[in-house]
Amino acid sequence: MVTRKLICLRTAKVWQHQAGDQPTDWVPYPADSAAEALALCEREHPLVGLVLLDMAPNSAVFAEIESLLRRTGGDMVWVGLVTDLPTGPGPFQDLLVNYLFDFHTLPVDSHRLLTTLGHALGMARLRQAGGGAARLAAVEQGHLLGESPAMRQVFAQLAKLATVDSSVMLQGESGTGKELAARLIHQRSLRAKGPFVAVNCGAIPASLIQSELFGHEKGAFTGACRRQIGQIEAADGGTLFLDEIGDLPLDLQANLLRFLQERSIVRVGGTDTIAVDVRVITATHRDLQQEVTLGHFRQDLFFRLCVLDLTLPPLRQRRQDVALLAQHYLVSLAPRLNPRVQGFSDRAMQQMQAYPWPGNVRELVNRVERALVLSEGRLIGPQDLGLTAPPGDLRLPTLAEARARAERQAMQAALDGSGNRVELAAKRLGISRGTFYRMLDKYKDDD
Numbered sequence: 550m551v552t553r554k555l556i557c558l559r560t561a562k563v564w565q566h567q568a569g570d571q572p573t574d575w576v577p578y579p580a581d582s583a584a585e586a587l588a589l590c591e592r593e594h595p596l597v598g599l600v601l602l603d604m605a606p607n608s609a610v611f612a613e614i615e616s617l618l619r620r621t622g623g624d625m626v627w628v629g630l631v632t633d634l635p636t637g638p639g640p641f642q643d644l645l646v647n648y649l650f651d652f653h654t655l656p657v658d659s660h661r662l663l664t665t666l667g668h669a670l671g672m673a674r675l676r677q678a679g680g681g682a683a684r685l686a687a688v689e690q691g692h693l694l695g696e697s698p699a700m701r702q703v704f705a706q707l708a709k710l711a712t713v714d715s716s717v718m719l720q721g722e723s724g725t726g727k728e729l730a731a732r733l734i735h736q737r738s739l740r741a742k743g744p745f746v747a748v749n750c751g752a753i754p755a756s757l758i759q760s761e762l763f764g765h766e767k768g769a770f771t772g773a774c775r776r777q778i779g780q781i782e783a784a785d786g787g788t789l790f791l792d793e794i795g796d797l798p799l800d801l802q803a804n805l806l807r808f809l810q811e812r813s814i815v816r817v818g819g820t821d822t823i824a825v826d827v828r829v830i831t832a833t834h835r836d837l838q839q840e841v842t843l844g845h846f847r848q849d850l851f852f853r854l855c856v857l858d859l860t861l862p863p864l865r866q867r868r869q870d871v872a873l874l875a876q877h878y879l880v881s882l883a884p885r886l887n888p889r890v891q892g893f894s895d896r897a898m899q900q901m902q903a904y905p906w907p908g909n910v911r912e913l914v915n916r917v918e919r920a921l922v923l924s925e926g927r928l929i930g931p932q933d934l935g936l937t938a939p940p941g942d943l944r945l946p947t948l949a950e951a952r953a954r955a956e957r958q959a960m961q962a963a964l965d966g967s968g969n970r971v972e973l974a975a976k977r978l979g980i981s982r983g984t985f986y987r988m989l990d991k992y993k994d995d996d
């Protein structure tokens with residue numbers, strides 16, 4: 550069966566011995582080293598791995614395996630086999646708690662091992678269905694993600710903008726993805742093999758921006774001890790992205806206009822005219838037409854820059870994308886920040902859907918990052934995100950909700966207190982392993 554591939558890292562013999570005497574539909578892929586296992590993971594895309602952890606925590610093998618589990622933890626679920634339980638806190642216990650779905654001590658009861666692997670597969674499939682890499686790949690456009698009607702329209706327009714060489718002005722609130730959109734246009738254009746140079750006009754002091762854009766000759770001003778190529782020249786053959794174009798001082802607007810008309814520059818302190826072949830994409834979160842009316846922005850430059858334009862919609866107008874973006878950033882950031890986290894609780898997701906996102910996608914990325922750092926459970930809860938709860942949330946919980954919350958907390962505490970060992974956690978709570986798994990399943994989406 551395609552989905553029942555099992556990476557057996559250092560466990561080929563154990564697997565043969567334990568599972569060899571009974572039929573299973575797992576297809577084992579034996580690997581002796583982490584490097585071998587990684588190559589298999591990249592080639593076979595398995596959902597579950599079994600790893601023998603019998604090495605010293607300070608050994609090179611331990612470090613290699615930890616790195617493998619971290620790298621593959623976003624797509625796969627790992628089960629461990631250990632010779633001894635850790636005696637206390639330390640790297641070995643951290644490895645078990647952070648990267649493993651479950652673990653068994655040797656010798657293993659093959660029936661129980663197969664049950665655990667079945668649960669691990671179920672968990673991996675759940676994670677995949679909730680926004681796994683395959684689904685993301687389908688909707689990913691460059692690095693700009695979205696599946697809302699508004700973003701589908703943006704993608705269609707971007708595709709058209711990429712086929713021509715005219716100037717483009719990208720509009721939209723801060724954090725809506727204007728720079729990503731500019732990169733996408735470049736990557737899809739005939740200039741893709743040339744450089745993409747991004748300059749934030751709002752971040753460079755007015756005194757430096759002329760030489761930053763146009764470059765300077767040696768001795769052009771105090772401190773100009775050598776010739777410096779400017780960003781326009783650096784983008785020759787490619788695309789120049791001028792972010793926050795509305796912040797460009799008026800005198801420089803005249804210079805930029807001259808460049809756009811003549812397609813050549815003169816470095817500061819120089820006399821030579823240098824031809825430059827560049828496509829210019831600009832971005833602004835200001836209403837530039839109003840800036841033109843107010844006399845803050847040259848009308849002739851505005852027309853030169855805004856041959857084509859595209860507006861990136863704010864996140865609050867495309868709530869359909871919230872879950873997709875949140876899952877994407879969770880999957881990509883969790884291996885580095887908190888590999889234990891496997892998703893968002895239902896309530897966290899509801900809060901994210903309801904939140905107005907004034908900082909747009911940039912704020913969402915920051916919130917997910919913060920939540921990953923703060924989260925102590927396997928699911929990110931509303932408290933980890935730090936979003937203000939919508940008013941409806943202030944109602945008293947029903948008895949059933951309060952009971953469910955108490956059960957979830959007891960299970961989490963039992964798991965934490967037993968090094969994530971389900972069997973031990975169940976024993977501590979006075980319930981069977983089967984009941985524990987059933988409850989885990991029942992609460993898997995709650996915080």
Ligand SMILES: Nc1ncnc2c1ncn2[C@@H]1O[C@H](COP(=O)(O)OP(=O)(O)OP(=O)(O)O)[C@@H](O)[C@H]1O
Pocket residue numbers: 692693694695721722723724725726727728729730792832834874910911914
């Ligand atoms: N549609 C999207 N898909 C994935 N990531 C996104 C998307 N939009 C924005 N981001 C992420 O949000 C952050 C901000 O994006 P970006 O810098 O492109 O926004 P911007 O509109 O140019 O912001 P500003 O106007 O403040 O410069 C980046 O981390 C970017 O990767």
